[in-house]
Amino acid sequence: MKLTKLVGSLVLGGVAMSALAQEAPQCRAVHFADVGWTDIAATTAMASVVLQGLGYKPTTTIASVPITFSGLKTKQIDAFLGYWNPSMTPIVEPFVKAGQIKVLPTPNLVGAKYTLAVPDYVAAAGLKSFADIAKFKDKLDGKIYGIEPGNDGNKLIEDMVKKDQFHLAGFKLVESSEAGMLAEVERAIRQKQWVVFLGWEPHPMNVKFKMAYLSGGDDVFGPNYGEAKVYTATAVDYQSRCPNVAHLLNNLHYTTGMENRVMGPIMDKVNPETAARDYLKKTPAVLKTWLAGVTTYDGKDGLSAVSKSLAQ
Known part of the structure; x- marks a missing residue:
């Protein structure tokens, strides 16, 4: 050898x-x-x-x-x-x-972050925090958009729903690929519809979409809008x-x-x-x-x- x-x-x-x-x-x-x-x-x-x-x-x-x-x-x-x-x-x-x-x-x-987000016009209309999501269940069609099955973010959403955290019992997690989720968000924004979805930075979505991260999710995604390393x-x-x-x-x-x-x-x-x-x-x-x-x-x-x- x-x-x-x-x-x-x-x-x-x-x-x-x-x-x-x-x-x-x-x-x-x-x-x-x-x-x-x-x-x-x-x-x-x-x-x-x-x-x-x-x-x-x-x-x-x-x-x-x-x-x-x-x-x-x-x-x-x-x-x-x-x-x-x-x-x-x-x-x-x-x-x-x-x-x-x-x-x-x-x-x-x-300096990364990872938590739920909405288009800016949704935030301007009152959905600014995790506690606000349930108030607008009808406008959101009872859905929260996640990414691929087995993803950690999806699991955090599923756990919130199961525990009725933030009164989210009855909401449905929509699992998809990253690209699939972003396509749904883009479609919703074009039509000025309401949508709440997993957002994170770094990612071009932060430049492409006018979006706002939801406050109040510290116990789920971590403090400071899910600040991550x-x-x-x-x-x-x-x-x-x-x-x-x-x-x-x-x-x-x-x-x-x-x-x-x-x-x-x-x-x-x-x-x-x-x-x-x-x-x-x-x-x-x-x-x-x-x-x-x-x-x-x-x-x-x-x-x-x-x-x-x-x-x-």
């Missing part, structure tokens, strides 16, 4: 890790999960473009939130860039407590198996503005990796931070390799 050469030691997040001249062959294929959200498509695409420039072969599997974390547990998935805390925490905690997945200590995004989750032993890719994953930090800019083209049907590549070509400075201490798959300088790849 050919021994890989130890070329250095890196300290990341208080954890010492070794960088190898070339990672094990099984590390070349990097398996991401995407739960069907445009923000996760954007962040995963940016990571994938960088990995391609480093000589890796990333792939992305579209899966529900529960299946994604089960995939991390069984190591069929290497990494997931979209653990929204606190909304996903009830799903994630059992895996973490059982030592079946690892959540990286530093969030890859801060987004974390990266990996297979529990991924850092020891593939330290170079793990180092990149630790380095990845996004901003809401960055994600909105990449998500815009994706919402217009541009391939996510094309949108990510275009963004990184225009804003290459971010690569210096992301690629600090990261090499190519075969141990060469990572920044120069990715820069050259983007220039092609």
Whole structure:
């Protein structure tokens, strides 16, 4: 068996890790999960473009939130860039407590939010908080629009209905894809109809729609309009198996503005990796931070390799 050469030691997040001249062959294929959200498509695409420039072969599997974390547990998935805390925490905690997945200590995004929202004309007419929803049941046709089945936000809505929280007993959760939900919202706005739906930022919906987030949902989605931090989750032993890719994953930090800019083209049907590549070509400075201490798959300088790849 050919021994890989130890070329250095890196300290990341208080954890010492070794960088190898070339990672094990099984590390070349990097398996991401995407739960069907445009923000996760954007962040995963940016990571994938960088990995391609480093000589890796990333792939992305579209899966529900529960299946994604089960995939991390069984190591069929290497990494997931979209653990929204606190909304996903009830799903994630059992895996973490059982030592079946690892959540990286530093969030890859801060300043996100995730809660129920309405068009601005609905808010102006009096639906401004969770406590107001039940008052306008007829105008809302007794529906709250969520996204894909198994999603954490849908579960929070279902629990509110089951518990009659905010007097929501009798309301129906309408489950759909992200795109399906947004199509319903867009149709309602065109016709000036009333609709309440899951909203979040970063997302182009915040630019495309004149919308308002509902107050008063702190006990459900968390304080400050469901303010969230987004974390990266990996297979529990991924850092020891593939330290170079793990180092990149630790380095990845996004901003809401960055994600909105990449998500815009994706919402217009541009391939996510094309949108990510275009963004990184225009804003290459971010690569210096992301690629600090990261090499190519075969141990060469990572920044120069990715820069050259983007220039092609």
